[in-house]
Amino acid sequence: MERHFERELEVLKEQLLLMGGHAESIVLKAVEALRRRDETLAHAVFDDDRRLDRLEIDIEERCVRLLALQQPMARDLRFITAALKISNDLERVGDHAVNIAGSAVKLAAEPMLKPLVDIPRMAELASGMLHEALDAFVGRDADTARRLVRRDDEVDALNRQVFRELVSFMIEDPSTITHAMELVLVARNLERVADLATNVAEEVVFIAEARIIKHHADESAAGDEFGRS
Amino acid sequence: MERHFERELEVLKEQLLLMGGHAESIVLKAVEALRRRDETLAHAVFDDDRRLDRLEIDIEERCVRLLALQQPMARDLRFITAALKISNDLERVGDHAVNIAGSAVKLAAEPMLKPLVDIPRMAELASGMLHEALDAFVGRDADTARRLVRRDDEVDALNRQVFRELVSFMIEDPSTITHAMELVLVARNLERVADLATNVAEEVVFIAEARIIKHHADESAAGDEFGRS
Numbered sequence: 001m002e003r004h005f006e007r008e009l010e011v012l013k014e015q016l017l018l019m020g021g022h023a024e025s026i027v028l029k030a031v032e033a034l035r036r037r038d039e040t041l042a043h044a045v046f047d048d049d050r051r052l053d054r055l056e057i058d059i060e061e062r063c064v065r066l067l068a069l070q071q072p073m074a075r076d077l078r079f080i081t082a083a084l085k086i087s088n089d090l091e092r093v094g095d096h097a098v099n100i101a102g103s104a105v106k107l108a109a110e111p112m113l114k115p116l117v118d119i120p121r122m123a124e125l126a127s128g129m130l131h132e133a134l135d136a137f138v139g140r141d142a143d144t145a146r147r148l149v150r151r152d153d154e155v156d157a158l159n160r161q162v163f164r165e166l167v168s169f170m171i172e173d174p175s176t177i178t179h180a181m182e183l184v185l186v187a188r189n190l191e192r193v194a195d196l197a198t199n200v201a202e203e204v205v206f207i208a209e210a211r212i213i214k215h216h217a218d219e220s221a222a223g224d225e226f227g228r229s
Numbered sequence: 230m231e232r233h234f235e236r237e238l239e240v241l242k243e244q245l246l247l248m249g250g251h252a253e254s255i256v257l258k259a260v261e262a263l264r265r266r267d268e269t270l271a272h273a274v275f276d277d278d279r280r281l282d283r284l285e286i287d288i289e290e291r292c293v294r295l296l297a298l299q300q301p302m303a304r305d306l307r308f309i310t311a312a313l314k315i316s317n318d319l320e321r322v323g324d325h326a327v328n329i330a331g332s333a334v335k336l337a338a339e340p341m342l343k344p345l346v347d348i349p350r351m352a353e354l355a356s357g358m359l360h361e362a363l364d365a366f367v368g369r370d371a372d373t374a375r376r377l378v379r380r381d382d383e384v385d386a387l388n389r390q391v392f393r394e395l396v397s398f399m400i401e402d403p404s405t406i407t408h409a410m411e412l413v414l415v416a417r418n419l420e421r422v423a424d425l426a427t428n429v430a431e432e433v434v435f436i437a438e439a440r441i442i443k444h445h446a447d448e449s450a451a452g453d454e455f456g457r458s
Contacts, residue, residue: 029441067296068306077297084310130342144243167406174403177396 008043009076012062012083013138017213019055020134022048023093024127027193029125030100035116036184037108045101052094059087075207080201086137089148089196092191093130096189096196107225111180113169122158122190127149129197142208148201155227236297238305240312241291241312245319249363251277251414252322252417253356254421259329260352263415268349274330281323288316301365304436315366318425322359325418325425332411337454342398342408351419354380358426366429371437384423391416412415 026048033041057169063084070113129148136144256275262270292313296306358377365373395409 027242064306064310067310068302073297081293081296081310081313084313088314100276114348163410170406171403174400177399177406180391181396181410181413188366188417197437 005076007216008062008066009079009125012059012066012080013061015055015059016083016086017134017138019052019059019087019090020130022052022055023090024130026052026094027100027123027127027130030097030104031116031120031186031190033101034104034107035120037104037112039105039108042101042104042108045097045104049098051092052091056087056091056109059083059226063087081194082137082207086134086200086203089199090130090174090201093193093196096193099189100186103186107182110179113176113183116183117188118158118162119190122155122162122187122194125155125158126190126193126197129155133197133200133204136204137207139207142205145201145204147207147209149198152194152198153170155191159187159191183189232301234305236392237291237295238308240242240261241288241295241309244291245312245315246286246363248281248288248316249395251424252283252319255323255326256280256329256352256359259326259333259417260345260415261347262331263336264349264445266333266341267436268334268337268395271330271333273317273336274326274333278323278327281320285320288312291455307436311436312364315363315429315432317385318428319359322425324420325422328418331413332415336411338385339408342395342405342412345412347391347394348412348415348419349383349389351391351416351423354384355419355422355426358384359429362429362433365433366442369433369437374430374433374437378427378434381395381423387418388416393413413427431445 015147026045029048031043032038033045063080066080129151132144133148135141136148163184166184170177170180245358255274258270258277259274261267262274291308295309360375361377364370365377367377395413399406399409
């Protein structure tokens with residue numbers, strides 16, 4: 001029984017890593033579709049999102065089964081409840097990628113406003129954060145997780161920069177408004193992906209220390225509350 | 230023991246209803262702060278958000294304790310895992326209200342572009358959806374929950390309407406761009422609140438029927454995937 005439980009937990013970890021890998025790559029793929037104005041690639045994102053949806057259901061079912069049959073205690077219990085929340089976060093990453101791919105489809109027929117630099121950089125950062133957060137989760141590595149929570153600021157700063165730049169484009173040439181608005185929304189979706197990676201990192205600290213940092217972090221960053229988050 | 234468990238479940242329900250009530254009112258308060266250009270009210274939203282954060286932690290702790298000590302089975306187990314996710318959704322509602330209140334602060338010193346009509350309407354709809362979703366949750370009422378999932382479309386339609394109207398404002402008069410962009414972001418935050426209410430409703434169907442509708446609903450609405458969601 002004990003050994004069976006350990007094996008089931010291993011499978012759960014593997015499924016989460018798999019789902020994390022899909023979440024990382026769907027974000028990069030969506031932004032690549034935008035950058036290359038590639039509608040086919042954008043449609044691949046819609047398919048990938050459905051794969052993430054199915055993985056979430058599988059993980060949820062496994063967690064409920066583990067809770068029901070194994071009645072785990074303390075550390076394992078927290079690990080399983082965290083897994084439930086993390087799979088939900090990763091599923092939302094897919095939704096943001098779908099939004100970005102939708103923008104890619106809309107913009108595919110138009111000339112670029114300018115070569116995209118900051119948006120692909122945001123996608124790399126957010127996707128890298130997802131990777132590290134999942135690694136920290138399976139390794140129960142609270143130190144890495146804590147560093148990640150701070151890295152979210154970098155993505156927020158890029159988001160504000162993209163926003164300001166696009167607003168000046170719009171002011172200079174109102175014919176760019178619809179296009180630029182789309183890119184503002186893309187940047188916001190990426191910023192939300194970084195937030196979701198941060199959520200995962202917070203869960204890691206939670207299960208490692210059975211202590212909730214996220215709202216303390218909010219409090220110490222109270223001066224930021226006017227910033228887009 | 231059995232009776233104690235029932236009582237603990239009742240307390241959990243009450244806490245969720247309380248948190249739901251706060252989530253409803255914080256959304257209305259944030260939009261009221263925007264409409265009245267009232268900075269003091271906007272700051273009250275920041276305080277209310279911290280109250281939501283604390284409630285989430287309380288609920289999470291109670292759920293983990295119930296899972297650990299009572300080892301509930303089947304229906305109760307699903308109820309508790311759903312409560313975990315719902316408190317997370319409600320906490321996110323607070324984050325969206327904080328974003329809106331941030332916009333209210335930014336726009337408080339400026340004249341209105343036009344009297345706000347659709348945005349307060351979106352806030353009422355989204356807040357009403359939260360109320361019904363929580364009621365359906367504690368009453369395990371899957372029919373109401375299923376109707377709610379469909380009502381999300383109304384909020385999406387308003388979001389698109391607000392977006393189109395604001396873009397035409399910007400095109401007509403580029404000096405309105407920064408202001409109008411802020412309102413676009415407000416509408417998007419409200420649309421996300423309605424999505425979160427929909428998530429809660431999906432959890433209700435899940436626990437009522439132990440069946441996951443959300444991704445099936447996604448599939449049948451595949452034609453919408455280019456719409457902002």
